[in-house]
Amino acid sequence: MxxxxxxxxxxxxxxxxxxxxxxxxxxxxxxxxxxxxxxxxxPPLSSYSDAKKLRGDAEPDGFVINGSYTSYDEVGNRKIVFTSPRIEQFEEGNVATMEFPRAELFGTTGEGPWVLNAENGKLRQNEDLLYLTGKVNVVRTIGDREATLKTESLTLDNKKGTVYTGDPVEITDSVGTTSATGMKAWIDERILELNSQVKGRYETAQ
CATH class of the missing domain: 1.20.5 (Single alpha-helices involved in coiled-coils or other helix-helix interfaces)
Incomplete structure (x- = not known):
């Protein structure tokens, strides 16, 4: 029991x-x-190097379709709104290339943004530099007055808030056309400086 x-x-x-x-x-x-x-x-580390050898240095590590990027200042105001139908990312050098990039640059004055368009763009993210090439078009609006700048290349320095080029530029507004070789602009101050060979053609008041 x-x-x-x-x-x-x-x-x-x-x-x-x-x-x-x-x-x-x-x-x-x-x-x-x-x-x-x-x-x-x-995956093993060797597979990354093997994949890079197969695709070559010209092939991106990744890409984005219809990408959008917004940058803000220290107090939360928009500084840049950037879009592109295709952005390719390269890990080496932390570089991104873009097709038909469009950028809106906002200053501190509260007026309308500078609007930049181009055929190609390259963003060096470590330096915060954007290079635009091919039929670069910049539209700047102050009040009811609009000016358009055309050139073949333009560099945007996001850290310093400047855009500049050494190529010929042509500026058209409601009163006439100005051409020059090279220019630099300060976005926040809305100041535009033409470097050399400045020529202007203006319409006289009727």
Whole structure:
């Protein structure tokens, strides 16, 4: 009788411990699964270099379709709104290239933004420099007066808030046309400086 009672207690104890054993086994299985998945997502370092050799230096590490980028100043005001139908990212040098980029540059005066368009763009993210090339067009609005600047290349220095070029530029507004070689502009102050060979053609008042 005593032996039967002892066996009954042992059987009850084993049944009571089975849920704990099942939970422990499940926890070990889940942990092992996560470990295998994590290891599976991290390919060997050699595979990255092999992939780069296969695609070549000219191929991007990634790309974005219909990308949009917004930069803010220290107090939360917009500084730049930038869009492109295709942006390609290159990890080496932290460079991004863009097709038909468009940028809106906001100053501190509260007036309308400078609007830049071009055929191509290259953003050096470490230096915060944007290079625009190919039919660069800049529209600047002050009050009810609008001026358009055309050139073949333009550099935007986001840190200093300036845009500049050494190429010929042509500026057209409601009173005439001005051409020059090279220019520099300060976005916040809305100051435009022409470098050399400045020529102007203006309409006289009727």
């Amino acid at each position: 005593a032996e039967n009672a002892k066996r009954s207690r042992l059987s009850k104890l084993a049944l009571a411990n089975k849920p704990r054993l099942r939970m422990l086994g499940l926890a070990i299985t889940v942990a092992a699964t996560f470990f295998l998945l994590w290891q599976g997502d991290e």
